[in-house]
Amino acid sequence: xxxxxxxxxxxxGIGPEVMAEVEKVLAxxxxxxPAAFEVTRGLVGGCAIDAHGVPVSDxxxxxxxxxxxxxxxxxxxxxWDGVPYEIRPEAGLLRLRKDLGxxxxxxxxxxxxxxxxxxxxxxxxxxxxxILIVRELTGGVYxxxxxxxxxxxxxxxxxxxxxxxxxxxxERIARVAFELARLRSGRVVSxxxxxxxxxxxxxxxxxxxxxxxxxPEVQLRHELAxxxxxxxxxxxxxxxxxxxxxxxxxxxxxxxAMLTGSLGMLPSASLGxxxxxxxxxxxxxxxxxxxxxxxxxxxxxxxxxxLGSLAMALRYSFDMGAEADRLERAIAQALAEGHRTADxxxxxxxxxxxxxxxxxxxxxx
Amino acid sequence: xxxxxxxxxxxxGIGPEVMAEVEKVLAxxxxxxPAAFEVTRGLVGGCAIDAHGVPVSDxxxxxxxxxxxxxxxxxxxxxWDGVPYEIRPEAGLLRLRKDLGxxxxxxxxxxxxxxxxxxxxxxxxxxxxxILIVRELTGGVYxxxxxxxxxxxxxxxxxxxxxxxxxxxxERIARVAFELARLRSGRVVSxxxxxxxxxxxxxxxxxxxxxxxxxPEVQLRHELAxxxxxxxxxxxxxxxxxxxxxxxxxxxxxxxAMLTGSLGMLPSASLGxxxxxxxxxxxxxxxxxxxxxxxxxxxxxxxxxxLGSLAMALRYSFDMGAEADRLERAIAQALAEGHRTADxxxxxxxxxxxxxxxxxxxxxx
Ligand SMILES: CC(C)[C@H](C(=O)O)[C@@H](O)C(=O)O
Ligand SMILES: CC(C)[C@H](C(=O)O)[C@@H](O)C(=O)O
Numbered sequence: 001x002x003x004x005x006x007x008x009x010x011x012x013g014i015g016p017e018v019m020a021e022v023e024k025v026l027a028x029x030x031x032x033x034p035a036a037f038e039v040t041r042g043l044v045g046g047c048a049i050d051a052h053g054v055p056v057s058d059x060x061x062x063x064x065x066x067x068x069x070x071x072x073x074x075x076x077x078x079x080w081d082g083v084p085y086e087i088r089p090e091a092g093l094l095r096l097r098k099d100l101g102x103x104x105x106x107x108x109x110x111x112x113x114x115x116x117x118x119x120x121x122x123x124x125x126x127x128x129x130x131i132l133i134v135r136e137l138t139g140g141v142y143x144x145x146x147x148x149x150x151x152x153x154x155x156x157x158x159x160x161x162x163x164x165x166x167x168x169x170x171e172r173i174a175r176v177a178f179e180l181a182r183l184r185s186g187r188v189v190s191x192x193x194x195x196x197x198x199x200x201x202x203x204x205x206x207x208x209x210x211x212x213x214x215x216p217e218v219q220l221r222h223e224l225a226x227x228x229x230x231x232x233x234x235x236x237x238x239x240x241x242x243x244x245x246x247x248x249x250x251x252x253x254x255x256x257a258m259l260t261g262s263l264g265m266l267p268s269a270s271l272g273x274x275x276x277x278x279x280x281x282x283x284x285x286x287x288x289x290x291x292x293x294x295x296x297x298x299x300x301x302x303x304x305x306x307l308g309s310l311a312m313a314l315r316y317s318f319d320m321g322a323e324a325d326r327l328e329r330a331i332a333q334a335l336a337e338g339h340r341t342a343d344x345x346x347x348x349x350x351x352x353x354x355x356x357x358x359x360x361x362x363x364x365x
Numbered sequence: 366x367x368x369x370x371x372x373x374x375x376x377x378g379i380g381p382e383v384m385a386e387v388e389k390v391l392a393x394x395x396x397x398x399p400a401a402f403e404v405t406r407g408l409v410g411g412c413a414i415d416a417h418g419v420p421v422s423d424x425x426x427x428x429x430x431x432x433x434x435x436x437x438x439x440x441x442x443x444x445w446d447g448v449p450y451e452i453r454p455e456a457g458l459l460r461l462r463k464d465l466g467x468x469x470x471x472x473x474x475x476x477x478x479x480x481x482x483x484x485x486x487x488x489x490x491x492x493x494x495x496i497l498i499v500r501e502l503t504g505g506v507y508x509x510x511x512x513x514x515x516x517x518x519x520x521x522x523x524x525x526x527x528x529x530x531x532x533x534x535x536e537r538i539a540r541v542a543f544e545l546a547r548l549r550s551g552r553v554v555s556x557x558x559x560x561x562x563x564x565x566x567x568x569x570x571x572x573x574x575x576x577x578x579x580x581p582e583v584q585l586r587h588e589l590a591x592x593x594x595x596x597x598x599x600x601x602x603x604x605x606x607x608x609x610x611x612x613x614x615x616x617x618x619x620x621x622a623m624l625t626g627s628l629g630m631l632p633s634a635s636l637g638x639x640x641x642x643x644x645x646x647x648x649x650x651x652x653x654x655x656x657x658x659x660x661x662x663x664x665x666x667x668x669x670x671x672l673g674s675l676a677m678a679l680r681y682s683f684d685m686g687a688e689a690d691r692l693e694r695a696i697a698q699a700l701a702e703g704h705r706t707a708d709x710x711x712x713x714x715x716x717x718x719x720x721x722x723x724x725x726x727x728x729x730x
Pocket of ligand 2: 455
């Protein structure tokens with residue numbers, strides 16, 4: 001029986017609560033599945049600052065390097081608003097992404113028919129929505145140098161950030177998008193602000209050239225990032241795969257996620273380059289939602305995005321497609337049976353706790 | 366009788382069509398108003414490239430410098446997709462903003478009750494929506510240096526853009542937001558990505574310090590730009606004045622505009638610093654919508670955003686508040702009478718042409 005190593009990083013806020021449901025499903029998989037899991041645990045974000053003075057320790061980074069996959073809950077909260085910039089909770093997440101080389105962030109925005117009424121958009125505009133945002137995750141303004149605040153004297157300071165993209169970084173993320181589009185509708189929209197940014201000009205050129213050379217059968221359209229934000233709100237179902245840079249991907253994927261009306265439902269995967277020999281990719285899976293400090297500790301968070309992230313891990317990191325399908329069907333069944341955490345309940349509808357929702361998924365398994 | 370000088374730059378696409386309706390209203394104002402207008406005309410965008418080889422000529426820049434206000438239609442279109450980056454149509458608009466020092470871009474997102482059904486959001490979430498986005502317009506990644514593509518050899522290129530903000534730039538735009546909030550709900554949301562960007566850290570510090578020192582009675586909240594994008598989609602009516610940088614303002618104002626369901630209705634104003642002696646501000650007024658090349662030349666564009674931009678010019682540049690109110694009431698009356706251009710008509714509803722809509726506003730005047 002193959003053994004997979006998995007690092008769990010629950011993080012802050014509702015992270016530990018939703019990760020507890022993952023542990024239940026892992027126990028079930030260990031007892032009933034075709035593979036064994038060797039699970040290790042670590043700290044990231046505010047809890048790591050509290051314990052180690054840094055948002056992720058070198059020891060936990062080593063565990064992440066060694067693991068077949070990392071599952072992360074969420075990081076941050078008002079408790080750490082005052083910590084120095086270099087060790088803020090988010091820096092732990094950014095170090096994981098950068099040091100593991102997780103350049104490809106896949107963010108599905110799927111609207112479950114059962115939950116379409118939770119969207120702020122009219123039902124007919126979002127029911128059946130199935131967008132996949134492919135966001136570049138290790139480049140752009142997130143990591144470019146210089147990135148600093150300079151004291152100019154006279155009470156004036158200057159804040160500087162640098163957006164940098166090299167051809168190879170654009171090519172490898174576009175390749176991921178084109179490959180995924182082939183398995184889906186065969187349509188890709190690439191987005192930047194080439195009318196204002198030189199990195200956008202290079203992005204546009206590079207994606208177009210790669211398309212012409214290697215993916216002529218995929219339909220490629222370019223949209224300026226501001227226009228795309230608009231069109232996502234206006235008529236989201238026209239989109240299938242969207243590929244964009246780190247910062248635009250951050251904004252656009254959050255808008256797309258909110259269209260579905262159920263942020264608590266959306267998982268994501270961040271993948272590195274495939275090892276030339278083993279074909280293994282480093283990978284981190286996490287819900288799209290944040291640490292939700294306002295509801296943390298009350299046992300009411302929705303664990304389904306976290307469980308969906310585990311399903312993605314089974315599929316992409318452990319080659320356990322059948323088990324991934326089974327887990328996703330169990331999630332759908334728990335919903336179909338009417339189980340609702342507070343975030344996805346209609347006004348007046350009865351709600352269940354985080355742990356009861358996890359149990360409903362287990363029962364369906 | 367005072368004489369005001371006004372430069373009209375119709376631009377490309379539907380720009381000339383909607384500007385023709387402005388000319389009608391100016392003729393009416395000249396005949397019936399308390400002031401005379403000295404109107405000059407110029408070219409910006411693709412039409413200026415065609416005529417002069419540059420997206421705005423020095424002669425037209427001189428006219429813009431001399432005028433009390435500039436009214437602009439829209440720039441750009443597929444015809445100029447292939448022109449060199451330095452002279453693309455948008456560069457004309459960017460030069461006007463930068464050289465005239467128009468750092469404060471006011472973008473109202475208002476949902477007219479009569480048009481609430483045109484929104485993709487549920488009516489109750491947007492009816493009565495009245496957000497004012499105050500976008501910084503002459504700084505940030507739009508103008509920071511270096512901004513270039515470097516050839517690295519080996520077929521690799523590097524695209525670089527630089528986000529730069531100085532304390533004084535953040536202070537002057539925040540001041541505009543706080544002053545405007547005092548005249549409205551007294552609430553401001555400031556937005557950046559301080560968890561990732563050093564310019565965001567400086568933005569957050571500077572806005573907070575200015576608030577504490579000079580505007581303690583205004584209620585200030587900070588939202589990360591990605592979270593704000595989400596919340597705009599989820600529950601937009603919680604917002605009143607939003608202040609943010611050039612790039613986030615570009616994205617967020619487009620999302621906010623689309624929430625209203627009627628982009629063809631939204632005007633905007635871009636203002637410079639007040640002259641210490643005359644108190645005059647340089648100003649440019651333009652619709653939020655673009656040049657819409659797909660419908661250009663067909664006489665079906667909605668002229669109301671352009672006419673609304675004229676109303677803003679009357680109010681902010683010419684001290685003609687009564688005439689501005691009158692024009693805005695005439696716009697509302699034309700709508701109340703059921704006149705609808707194609708973009709704001711319900712399926713099956715009869716539509717009017719650009720010029721018939723302008724005539725309806727004139728008749729109401
Ligand atoms: C927490 C933060 C640094 C992060 C980002 O900006 O990438 C988050 O918003 C996300 O989208 O994963
Ligand atoms: C045309 C373009 C350069 C411009 C911008 O990005 O600022 C436009 O999108 C806008 O918002 O006015």
